[in-house]
Amino acid sequence: MGEALFQYKIRISPKAKNPRLRVTLRHGLEVVVPKGYDNAKVPAILYRKRHWIKAALERAESNRKFFIPEPEWQLPQHVTLRAIGRTWHIESRASQFAAVAVREVAPGRLLVFGKVEDEQACMAALQRWLHRRAAEYLVPILERMSKKTGLRFTRVFIKRQRTRWASCSRNQTVSLNVKLLFLEPDLVEYIMIHELCHIEVMNHSQKFWSMVQYHLTDYKERDRRLRDAWKNLPRWVH
Numbered sequence: 001m002g003e004a005l006f007q008y009k010i011r012i013s014p015k016a017k018n019p020r021l022r023v024t025l026r027h028g029l030e031v032v033v034p035k036g037y038d039n040a041k042v043p044a045i046l047y048r049k050r051h052w053i054k055a056a057l058e059r060a061e062s063n064r065k066f067f068i069p070e071p072e073w074q075l076p077q078h079v080t081l082r083a084i085g086r087t088w089h090i091e092s093r094a095s096q097f098a099a100v101a102v103r104e105v106a107p108g109r110l111l112v113f114g115k116v117e118d119e120q121a122c123m124a125a126l127q128r129w130l131h132r133r134a135a136e137y138l139v140p141i142l143e144r145m146s147k148k149t150g151l152r153f154t155r156v157f158i159k160r161q162r163t164r165w166a167s168c169s170r171n172q173t174v175s176l177n178v179k180l181l182f183l184e185p186d187l188v189e190y191i192m193i194h195e196l197c198h199i200e201v202m203n204h205s206q207k208f209w210s211m212v213q214y215h216l217t218d219y220k221e222r223d224r225r226l227r228d229a230w231k232n233l234p235r236w237v238h
Contacts, residue, residue, distance in 0.1 A: 006046055006053055010039055011104040021049060023056035025064060027100045050124040065125045073119035075112060076234060079126075084137050084189045092116045098123040108203040127160060127178075130237065134158045142174060142192050149195035149215050160237075165226070168198035182233055183226075 008029040019037060031042050046053065080087040088110045093199040097114035100121040101182050105111045110129070115121055146152055154172040161167075161177045168174050174195050180188050194214050201208040212219050 006050075006057070008042070008046065008077075009041065018044060021045070021053065021056075023060055025060050027054060028060075073122075074115065075122060075234065076126075079130075079234075080138075082132065082180045085185075099214070102126060102129040126198065126236050130178050130181065131158060131160065134176065134181055138176050138178075138180055138188075139217050141188060142196075144175065144188065145192045146196060146220065149196055150191060151199050153196065153199060162238075166234075167196045168195040168202075170202060172199050179233055179237060182237070183229055185220055187226055187229065190216055190226070191217055194219075 006029050009027060010031050010033060012035055013032050014035055016032050016034040018155070019031060019033045019042070025098075031045070033042075043065060055212060067213045075092050076090055078087055078089045086108075088104070088108055090112060093112055093113040094116050100112060100114035100116060102119065102125045103111050104112070112122060112125065114125075117236050126229070138158065139156055141155055142153070145191060152172070153168070153174045155174070157173065157175045158177050160179070161175070164175075164178055165177050165183075166175060174192075176192075180191065183191075194212055197208060197211045197215070202212060209219075216222065
């Protein structure tokens with residue numbers, strides 16, 4: 001048992017009465033021993049506790065992602081809204097304004113001005129701009145899908161939802177997430193037809209999915225692609 005099973009560090013503690021094991025994200029596996037302890041006994045301890053050590057190291061590694069600091073805030077260089085096939089390049093201008101605003105100064109060019117070093121203010125300004133674009137572009141798409149399917153809604157709201165791309169209420173009101181603008185057009189079409197079908201069937205029964213399939217024969221493939229779509233959203237839109 002002379003060879004250790006794991007990499008470890010020995011830390012001598014005057015307060016320790018018996019050897020003990022610690023696993024931390026910063027230091028990995030530590031063996032805390034009393035002063036004067038015979039370090040030759042450590043490998044045998046590691047062998048007896050090998051299952052606990054392995055599980056503790058795996059837990060520490062899985063938690064590592066939660067402690068990696070986020071990169072320093074920077075304004076994005078551009079915004080691409082795949083749903084409508086448009087890209088805007090972003091310029092910034094610092095000023096004495098306490099707030100931040102976004103203005104389209106030319107086709108395909110946005111100016112972010114004001115307190116541009118303020119991350120929260122910049123994100124809020126970009127989100128307001130995105131909300132306006134969603135109302136401008138997503139509502140007409142929904143209206144076209146409604147005419148195409150014959151499924152009529154009564155009202156539409158634009159929201160910035162965390163967990164839903166869209167929703168439909170019992171009073172035939174459709175809510176669209178501004179984040180739809182970052183999806184490919186065929187995925188936006190699928191989501192809208194999905195919600196319009198809820199006007200007729202409010203649950204996810206076989207009748208509902210048959211209705212979706214009637215309008216989109218490849219809806220399963222689109223639904224599969226949609227599962228990873230959240231990963232492609234820019235940081236400022238969350």
